Amino acid sequence: MITEATLKDTKCYHCGAEIKQTTYTFDEKAFCCAGCESVYQVLSAGNLCDYYAYNSTPGQTQKINEQQYAFLEEEFIIKDLIDYRDNTITKITFYIPSIHCSSCIWLLEHLYKLNQGILHSRIDFLKKQVAVTFKHEEVSLKQVVELMVSVGYEPLISLQDVVKEKHSSVNRDLIKRIAVAGLCMGNVMLFSFPEYFGLSAFEYQYKTLFGYLNLAFAVPATLYCSREFFESAWSGLKNKLINLDAPLALIIAVLFIRTVFEVLTQTGAGFSDTLTGLIFLLLMGRWVKQRSYYHLSFERDYRSYFPVAVSVLKNGSEKVQAVAELNVNDRMLIHNNEITPADAILMKTEAFFDFSFVTGESEPVKKVAGEVVYAGGRLIGAAAELEVIKPVSQSYLTSLWNNETFSKKTIEENFNDTIAKYFSLVSFVIAFAAAGYWLYANDSSKAWAAFTAVLIVACPCVLSLSTPFTLSALLGVFDKNKFYLKNTDVVEKLAKVDTTVFDKTGTITGTSGISLTGELNELDKVYVASVAHNSLHPLSREIVKFLNPNTFLEVRNFEEKPGNGVAGFVNNTEIRLGSHAFVNTSGDYSVDSSVVYVEIDGTYKGYFTVGQQWREGLYGLFYGLRKLTDLHLLSGDTDQDKHTLYHIFPSPDQMLFQQSPHEKLEYIKDLQSQNKHVMMLGDGLNDAGALKQSDLGIAVTDNINNFSPACDAIIKGESMVKLPKFIRLAKKAMLTIKLSFVISASYNLIGVYFAIQGTLSPLTAAVLMPLSTITIITFTSVCTRYFSKQLKLRKA
Amino acid sequence: MGIIYFLIGCSIVIALIFLTAFFWAMRTGQNDDMHTPAMRILFDDDAPKGSEDSK
Numbered sequence: 001m002i003t004e005a006t007l008k009d010t011k012c013y014h015c016g017a018e019i020k021q022t023t024y025t026f027d028e029k030a031f032c033c034a035g036c037e038s039v040y041q042v043l044s045a046g047n048l049c050d051y052y053a054y055n056s057t058p059g060q061t062q063k064i065n066e067q068q069y070a071f072l073e074e075e076f077i078i079k080d081l082i083d084y085r086d087n088t089i090t091k092i093t094f095y096i097p098s099i100h101c102s103s104c105i106w107l108l109e110h111l112y113k114l115n116q117g118i119l120h121s122r123i124d125f126l127k128k129q130v131a132v133t134f135k136h137e138e139v140s141l142k143q144v145v146e147l148m149v150s151v152g153y154e155p156l157i158s159l160q161d162v163v164k165e166k167h168s169s170v171n172r173d174l175i176k177r178i179a180v181a182g183l184c185m186g187n188v189m190l191f192s193f194p195e196y197f198g199l200s201a202f203e204y205q206y207k208t209l210f211g212y213l214n215l216a217f218a219v220p221a222t223l224y225c226s227r228e229f230f231e232s233a234w235s236g237l238k239n240k241l242i243n244l245d246a247p248l249a250l251i252i253a254v255l256f257i258r259t260v261f262e263v264l265t266q267t268g269a270g271f272s273d274t275l276t277g278l279i280f281l282l283l284m285g286r287w288v289k290q291r292s293y294y295h296l297s298f299e300r301d302y303r304s305y306f307p308v309a310v311s312v313l314k315n316g317s318e319k320v321q322a323v324a325e326l327n328v329n330d331r332m333l334i335h336n337n338e339i340t341p342a343d344a345i346l347m348k349t350e351a352f353f354d355f356s357f358v359t360g361e362s363e364p365v366k367k368v369a370g371e372v373v374y375a376g377g378r379l380i381g382a383a384a385e386l387e388v389i390k391p392v393s394q395s396y397l398t399s400l401w402n403n404e405t406f407s408k409k410t411i412e413e414n415f416n417d418t419i420a421k422y423f424s425l426v427s428f429v430i431a432f433a434a435a436g437y438w439l440y441a442n443d444s445s446k447a448w449a450a451f452t453a454v455l456i457v458a459c460p461c462v463l464s465l466s467t468p469f470t471l472s473a474l475l476g477v478f479d480k481n482k483f484y485l486k487n488t489d490v491v492e493k494l495a496k497v498d499t500t501v502f503d504k505t506g507t508i509t510g511t512s513g514i515s516l517t518g519e520l521n522e523l524d525k526v527y528v529a530s531v532a533h534n535s536l537h538p539l540s541r542e543i544v545k546f547l548n549p550n551t552f553l554e555v556r557n558f559e560e561k562p563g564n565g566v567a568g569f570v571n572n573t574e575i576r577l578g579s580h581a582f583v584n585t586s587g588d589y590s591v592d593s594s595v596v597y598v599e600i601d602g603t604y605k606g607y608f609t610v611g612q613q614w615r616e617g618l619y620g621l622f623y624g625l626r627k628l629t630d631l632h633l634l635s636g637d638t639d640q641d642k643h644t645l646y647h648i649f650p651s652p653d654q655m656l657f658q659q660s661p662h663e664k665l666e667y668i669k670d671l672q673s674q675n676k677h678v679m680m681l682g683d684g685l686n687d688a689g690a691l692k693q694s695d696l697g698i699a700v701t702d703n704i705n706n707f708s709p710a711c712d713a714i715i716k717g718e719s720m721v722k723l724p725k726f727i728r729l730a731k732k733a734m735l736t737i738k739l740s741f742v743i744s745a746s747y748n749l750i751g752v753y754f755a756i757q758g759t760l761s762p763l764t765a766a767v768l769m770p771l772s773t774i775t776i777i778t779f780t781s782v783c784t785r786y787f788s789k790q791l792k793l794r795k796a
Numbered sequence: 797m798g799i800i801y802f803l804i805g806c807s808i809v810i811a812l813i814f815l816t817a818f819f820w821a822m823r824t825g826q827n828d829d830m831h832t833p834a835m836r837i838l839f840d841d842d843a844p845k846g847s848e849d850s851k
Contacts, residue, residue, distance in 0.1 A: 054839070102835045109836070125832040172822050179818050183811055190807075206800070213804070 012036050014152075016057030039152045043107070046114045051107045058103035059152050069149075071309030071320040072142040072157075081141070081157065081308075083131075089119065090136045094155035096148070099128040108153060115139055115147055130155075157308055171290055178283045181225040184217040185276040191217075192273045196763055211263040214272035221276045222256045225283060244420040247427070247460050248282065254455045271456065273766045278461055281773055289468035289488050306341045306375075306392070310334070313385065323392055330388045334379045342375050343395045344386035351384045353377030414492050415734065416463055419741065427458035434756040446758035453760035457751030459769070462744035462776045467737055470780040474733045477788045482716035483726055490712045493696045495730040496677045500625055501632045501668060501694065503682035508615055508633075514546045518598070518606010525549060528598060531568045531575040534558050539596055540566065540577070542610050565596070573601050617721035619648050624724030626650045629679070634659045634667060634690070665689040681720070725791045736783040740776045747772035 011017065012032035024031040027044060031037040039059060043051055051058060071077055084091040099108070105123045108130050112118045117139030121132045130153075134144055145155055191210045226249075233249035236242060252275065259270035312321040313331040323341045326332070331347070334340055340353070352364040355377050364380050367373050373386060375395040431454040438447035471488035478485055485491060502508055520528065529547040532540040534555055558568035565578010576583050576599040583597035585604050596608040625631060633645070633655040646652045656667070668690050671678050680687070680694035683701060691697030691711050699711040700720060715723070751768050754760045788794040821827060 050840075102838065105832060105835055106839050123832055124829045125835060126829070175827070176819060176822060179815060183815050187808070187811060209801075209804075 011057060012059075013052070014040055014057065014059035016059075035152075039150065042114065042150050048107060048110055048113060051103050054103045054106055055101045058101050069142050069145050070311065071307075072145055073140065074309065074320050074322075077309055077320075077322060078141055085136070088135055088137065089133055090141070091131065091133050092141065092144075093129050093131045094145075094148070094157070095127075095129055096153050096155050097128060098153055099123065099125065099130070104153070107151060108148075111147065114151070115143070118144065118147075158306060174283065174287055174290065177225045177228075178280070178287060181221055181276065181280040181283050184221040184225070185273075185280045188214050188217050188272045188276045192269070192762075192766070195269050196766075207269075208266065211266070211269060214270060215259060215263045218256060218259055218270075218272040218275050221279050222252060226252050226279045228286075229282070242417070242421045242424055244416045244460065244464055247420055247424045248464060250424070251455055251459050251461075252279065254452050258452045258456075269762050271762050271765060273762065274456065274769055277766070277769060278459065281770075282461060282464055285465040285468045288472045307339055310338070310341055326388050326392055328388055328391065332386045332388060333383055334386055335383045336379060336381060338379055340373050340375055340377045340379065340386060342388045342392045343390040344373055344375075344388045346371050346373050347385040347387055351382075352380045354380055414489065415737065416467055419463060420460060423458070423460045423463075427455060430454050430458065430752060430756065434758075437756075438758060443758075449760070450756050450758040453755035453758065453765075454752060456765060457755045457760065457768070458748050460744075461769070462747075462772055463737075463741060465773060466740040466744070466776045466780050469777055470733050470736050470740070470784055473781055473784040474729065474788075477729065477784065477793050478726060481722055481726070481793055482719040483722070484714045486712045490696065491730050491733060493677070493712070494679070494727055495734045497679040497696055497727060498629050499632065499671055499676040499678045500629045501634060501671070501678060501680045501690070503634055503636075503664070503680075503687045503690070508618055514542050514608055514610045516546075516606060516608055520598070520605060524600055524605065526551065526553060527570045527573060527575050527600065528577065530555050530570050531558070531566055532577060534568065535560055535566045539608075539610055543577070543596060543608055546608070575600055614644075614648075615717060615720065621721050621723060622648060622650050624721075625727075628724055628727050630654075630676070632656075632667075632671070634664050636660070636664075661687070661689050665693050668693045681715075722793070725793055729787055729791055729793060732787040733784060736780055736787070739783075740780055743779060744772050744776055747775070 011030075013029040014031055014036035017032040017036075024033065024037040026037050026040060029040065031040065036059060043049055082090055082092045096108075098104070105125060108123055109121055111121045111132065115134075117137075118132060118134045121130055123130050130148075132144060145157075148155060191213050194206070194210060229245045229249045229252060232243065232245040236246055255271045255275040255278070259272050259275060262268035262270040306323055309320050309322050310326065311318050311333040312326070313319075313333055318333060321330070326342050332340070332342075332344060346367050346369055348369060350366060350368045352366055353373055354364045355374075365377070367377075372389065375392065431451050434454055435447040435451035438444070438450055468488060471491045474491055475485055475488065485494075525547045526549045529544050529549040530553045532543045532547075533552050535541075553570050555568040555570055558566070560566045561578070561582065565576065565582035567574065567576045567578075567582075569575070577596055580595075580597060583599045583604070584602070585597050585599075585607075596610070598605040598607060622631065631649070631651050631654065633649060635655070635657045636659055642655065642657065645655060649655060659667070664687065668678055668680060672693075672695070677696075678694045679696040679698065680690050681698045681700055682688075682691050683699060691699065696713065697711040698713045698715050700715055700717055702717045747768060751760070751765070754764055785794070
């Protein structure tokens with residue numbers, strides 16, 4: 001008892017959790033659970049205790065049970081997972097969500113000390129990936145994974161390979177093109193300087209040389225670096241669409257042709273400097289736009305929730321089978337904490353399934369024999385047999401993703417593309433008018449010069465720069481406020497939102513809370529907890545967690561009546577916990593649904609209420625958003641909370657309860673057909689369809705590294721209060737872009753003034769373009785800073 | 797002033813060498829992870845105490 005008292009306030013040496021219940025000590029260090037203790041033992045045996053030197057309590061809590069890895073012995077599964085294999089070594093990359101500090105890097109890169117078979121391991125911190133090279137003759141893949149689990153780093157191995165998908169998203173090609181464009185630009189600038197300062201008679205002999213050199217650099221810049229503008233413009237034109245790349249491609253082409261013409265005929269210096277500079281800046285804009293979050297995935301679908309393989313019973317023996325090859329009538333054996341990958345019938349008398357992935361509901365659901373368990377349920381408790389009734393690809397959950405509506409989603413025209421159309425039209429009109437005027441004046445060389453110069457000068461390149469720079473600055477501000485957008489296009493959608501749809505469970509409700517009405521003394525608490533401890537029912541487990549006693553006492557004559565309650569004797573005291581019918585409540589009755597009444601030795605003591613709590617600042621969020629958008633609420637739950645919500649939700653008649661995932665999707669579609677821009681906030685997989693259908697789907701989560709369904713943005717629960725500000729800032733950003741367009745147009749007008757006279761010198765063009773670019777970039781960054789400070793989204 | 801042809805040639809060759817070096821660095825993935833090496837450099841070398849069996 002003494003040790004218990006002294007250790008009561010200490011923290012776990014491994015994970016830093018408060019130690020309350022039972023104590024585990026090793027090497028005079030205290031641990032919160034057997035899991036943390038065993039991680040420490042493994043590390044101390046391997047002389048790796050430096051792990052604890054870099055950060056205090058660097059570990060993750062090990063209270064969660066581990067998965068089974070038997071499937072990693074099957075050759076057909078290994079083949080899909082590994083990156084490379086030869087006669088002796090194998091290379092594999094794992095995604096480990098729990099990587100979070102420098103100790104993690106240190107430990108995972110010293111894995112070779114724990115097992116001789118591991119040659120090398122290297123971490124990519126931001127991507128939370130570790131690449132391991134090992135000798136497969138000495139250590140199997142399964143052993144490698146189990147070793148990592150034993151030190152507290154469980155790799156995530158799922159049907160959708162997160163690692164490989166991220167590999168392909170790295171855009172090395174663009175960076176290469178930027179490098180080439182930069183090289184061309186730098187050299188062309190050097191060779192153009194003599195021309196700018198005026199050549200003396202002596203230097204005139206080099207004029208041709210410089211001209212040809214500039215041309216030589218302009219060729220790769222045009223043909224290699226700016227290929228994507230031509231491709232994008234061409235594919236737009238094929239679909240009868242003028243996008244922003246069309247005028248850009250046209251200008252690049254005109255600049256190049258005129259440069260070639262002037263250099264070859266020796267009539268001028270050409271526009272190589274403007275051309276290469278333009279290409280370089282445009283590519284930089286592309287790069288800024290493509291900046292994305294390595295550590296977040298916005299494209300997850302059901303496959304990333306599902307395991308790669310599952311145990312199947314065949315002729316009485318257990319066999320591992322790939323999930324994709326599951327057939328109807330197969331008998332699956334699901335172990336504790338494993339996910340059911342297909343819709344199946346439960347063959348065991350009863351089992352609890354945690355559907356939090358699917359519904360966002362944190363409380364496990366009880367299923368009895370013969371009931372259908374939908375794919376996505378995580379089994380809690382002893383292993384259970386299930387018979388598959390639908391293959392994975394046709395399960396209830398999967399059907400949400402394969403919904404045909406998604407494939408038809410139209411590409412919305414953004415502001416830039418709309419402007420590009422008018423811009424191109426106007427510059428063509430001016431160009432033809434100028435050419436026509438000079439032809440009329442019988443000066444055909446001036447007509448050609450004016451025509452090309454107008455097109456060159458009227459370049460909307462600023463647009464293709466101001467947008468990515470403004471929006472990516474905005475992304476940075478959002479990022480600091482824990483609101484993560486998939487890409488810059490989402491900001492534009494955010495600015496347009498006029499309707500908000502909330503999902504109830506998990507979105508506007510936070511973690512579940514439990515409260516006690518009535519009084520229990522310390523001894524009573526231990527008694528109640530001891531009885532509840534014997535039950536697997538989720539409510540009982542909540543009560544044990546809530547009471548958190550130091551010890552559990554022995555319970556005799558324990559009985560559990562499903563659907564009613566539990567009873568038992570502790571120290572000859574009878575404890576009864578359960579429903580209104582099971583416990584003599586002496587007339588007390590609560591209207592809430594999840595209530596457990598307590599009776600001790602025939603005396604009614606009170607009741608526990610288990611329910612979900614509203615997120616903080618919800619009221620402010622609703623009223624902040626109401627000024628900007630129309631509010632709707634969809635809930636998969638019963639309408640038990642309707643009463644409370646009625647008071648805080650601004651538009652009570654737009655609340656709908658007991659909505660199935662498909663009904664939610666239809667509701668969104670219905671709103672969209674009324675020409676509304678719908679923003680949907682949800683969290684569970686049951687919202688996945690609605691999130692995808694909406695114009696802007698935001699996944700609300702309390703841990704950004706957790707699973708979240710496919711969406712346009714991820715927001716941390718605590719930042720949801722700031723959503724009205726985010727929308728305001730997005731609107732301001734769009735205004736900034738429009739203003740910057742006005743500024744660049746005025747620069748263009750100065751250029752056009754020279755151009756139509758046919759007197760545009762290469763120098764004017766070369767000065768005007770960077771000047772307008774610098775003005776615009778300064779303007780946009782100052783604006784975003786100012787606006788985000790104004791809305792208090794950035795610290796001064 | 798004929799030397800200028802030689803100098804220009806040299807400068808272009810050097811520029812191309814740097815470009816090739818950059819391409820090589822890109823291809824071998826040296827720029828893929830800009831964050832972890834900065835943390836890795838702060839680790840001490842393995843402490844000698846009781847780790848005779850290492851390597």
